[in-house]
Amino acid sequence: MRTFPSLRTISATGALLLVTPAMAQVVPGGPPAVGVVKAESRPMTESTEINGRIQARERVDLIARVTAFMNERLFTEGAEVKKGQLLYRLERAPFEADVEVKEAAVAQARAQLENADLTLKRAQELLDKNSGTQVAVDSALASQRVAAAQVKAAEAQLHQSRINLGYTEIKSPIDGIIGRTSVTVGNVVGPTSGALATVVSADPMYVTFPVSVRRVIELRERYADKGGFDAVKIRLRLPTGELYGQIGKLDFVDIGVAQDTDTMTLRGTIPNPVIQKVGDSNLYELSDAEFVTVSLEAVEPLKVLAVPRAALLSDQQGDYLYVVNDKNVAEQRRVKLGQSTPDIAAVTEGLKPGEQVVVEGIQRVRPNLVVAPGPASQTTPRAR
Template identity: 35%
Template sequence: MPSLRLARQSLAVCLVACLVLPAAAQTSGSQASAPLPAVIVAPATMEEVGASARFNGRAVAVQKVDLRARVSGFLVEQGFKEGAAVEQGQTLFWIDDGEYAAALAQADASVAAAEASLTLANLEFERQNELLNRKTGTQQNVDRTKAEADKAKAEVDRLKAQRDVAALNLSYTIITAPFAGQIGLANADVGALVGPDTGPLATIVQSNPIYVEFPVPERVLLETEAAVKAAGAGPVAISLTLSDGSVFPNEGRLNFADVEVSESTDTILARAVFDNPDGVLRDGSLVSVTIKGNIGGAELTVPQQAVQRDVTGAYVLTVGDDGTVERKPVTVSRTVQGLAVITEGLTEGEMVITEGVNKARPGAKVDAAPAEAN
C-alpha cells in the first residue's frame, strides 16, 4: 500500500508539471516577441541658414499727398483717369478762375494808379528841393513833399502785395501733381463747389520704390547686425511674403532704423526699401518680412522639434546603428525656419528623434524610421 500511494503522488506531480511548464514557456515567448517603441528620426545636417527672423510689416508709399483746393470755386475740368499714372506738374483739376482773374486785373490797375501818384509826388519833391536850393522855397515845403512821396511809395508797395495775393489765388485754381506717381479716386465731380474745407479731392502716391515698415525686437536687430559684421558680409537682405503666400520677386535693403526703442513692446521701428516697378505692393499692404544677413557658410542643424529642454538645459535623443537611444546635451544658438542651429553636442549625420520622444528612454532600444518614410 505505501508503494501504491507513492506512485499516485508521483503521477500527480508529473501532471502539474505538464500543465505549468507550457504556460511558463508561452509567457516567456510573449515577452520576447514584444515590439520595440516606434520613433521617427532625422539626421543632423549642415545647412546655410544665415541669421534670419520673420516679422509682420506694412507697405508705405515713399511719397503720399492729399490734393486739396486752396481757393473756393466750381470744378470745371478733371485732367486724369482714376488709378492711372501721372507725371510731375500734370494738371489734375481746374477750378473756375473768372473771379480770381478779375481780382488780379483790379489789383494791377490799383498798382498802376498808385505808381502814377508816386511819380507825381517825386516830381513835386524835386521841384520844392530845387526852389530851396535857389533860396526861393522853404524847408517846410520840401519836408511836406518828401513825406507825400514816401507815403505814395508805401501805397505802391501795399498794392503790389495785394496783387501778389491775387496772382497766387489765381494760380491755386489749377491743381497739379507735385510728383510723378499714381492717383486714386476723385472725391469731387466736375461742377461741384470745392474749397479749403471740402477735404481731399484725390490722393497721389509714389510707390516705386516703396517702403516697408516693421517692428524688430532690439535683441534680434543687434544679433543680426553683429553676425553680419563678424562675417564681413554686405547689407542685411530683406525678403517679403505677400498676403496670398507668394514671395515678392525683389529683395530689399534696410535704409532706416528708429533712434528710439518702444518702451511698451521693446521693439525698434525698421524700414526697408524695395523696387516696385509693377506696382504689386500698394500703400498699406500687409506683408510678412524676413530679414537675413548675407552670411556665408553652412551650420549644423536639426529639426526644431527634436530639441527638448529640462532644468539642465537643451538636449536631443539620438539613435545609434543598433537602435539604442542616447541622450546628448546640446547648445542651440537660434532657430531658423523650423531648424535649430546646433553649435555644440552633435556631429553631422547623427540621427535624432523628432517624433515619439516620449516613448524613448536612454539606454533602451527603439524601432527608428527615417522622417522621409513618414
C-alpha cells in the same frame, strides 16, 4: 562613409527579413541600435519673419487752396499721372477780375510815386536856390516815401491775387497713381472740403515693420563687421502666401522706441515693377497700405553648427539631444538653439563640431545608456 552591417532575422514562415540599424529590435541584454550623424558647420540663411505694411514713398492729398466752383476734372481715376500734370480746373473768372483790380491799384500807386518824386525834386531845387525851405523838402520826402510804400503794398496784393488765380489749376506735385475723386464737377470746393483725390508713388515702395529692441540690437551686432544693415535683405510674403519675387533693402531705423510694445520701426525699400497694363492704367503687385509678411535674411549665409531637427527633444527645462561618446555611451546634452529651418536646427551652445548626435532610434535611448551606433539613413524623419 562607413556602412553599418544589416541585421537579418528569420520570420515564422522561414522568410529572410532585412532590417536597418535604427529599426532593429534590441536583443535581450544587448545595447539598442541607433542612427547617428556628425555635428557639422554648414551655411544657413538666417531669417526672421515679421508682420509689416507696404507704404508709398510719396503720398499727396490734393486739396483746393481757394474756394470756387469746380469746372473740370482732367484725369482718369486710377491712372498714372506725371508731376505738373493738370488734374482739376476751378472757376477762374472771379480771380482774373481780382487780378485786374490789383493791377489797376499798382498802376495808381506808381503814378502817385512818380508825382511824389517830382514834388521832392522841385522842393530840393528851390532849397538849393534859397527860394524854398527845409520844411517843404522834408514834407515832400515823407510823401515820396509813403508813395513808395503804397506801391510795394499794391504789388504785394497783386502778387497774392495772381497766386490765388494759379490755385484754380490743381496739378500733380509728384509722379504716381491717382485714386478716385471725392468731389464731382459743379460743386464748390475749398480748403475745408478735404482731399479731392490722392496721388501715391508706385515704384519703388516702402515696407515698414516693428522689431523688438532686443532683436534690433542682435542684428546690429551680428552684422556690424559685414556692412551693418546693408548685410540684411528683405523678402516679402504676400497675403496669398506667395513669395514676392523682388528683394528689398533695409534703409531706415526709427530713432525712438514704442513704450507700449518695446519695439522700433524699421523700414525697407523694395522694387514694385508693373505686372500688367490695363488701358491707361498700370497694375502693380504691391499696393499702398497692403499687409504683408516681412522676412529679414542675411545677404550671405552664416556658418552654424547644425543638426537635424529629428535629434532634438524638449522638456520643461528646455531643449536637449543625445550625444554618443567614444565609449558608445549616450550622454544627454542641454542645448541652446539659434535660427532653424523645418529640417535643420542651429545649435549655439552645448554641442561641439564632430560629436555624434543620435537621430534614429532616439525613443530607445536613455541618459548614460550604452548603445550600438551606426550611420543614420540619408532621409531622417522629423521628431515629433
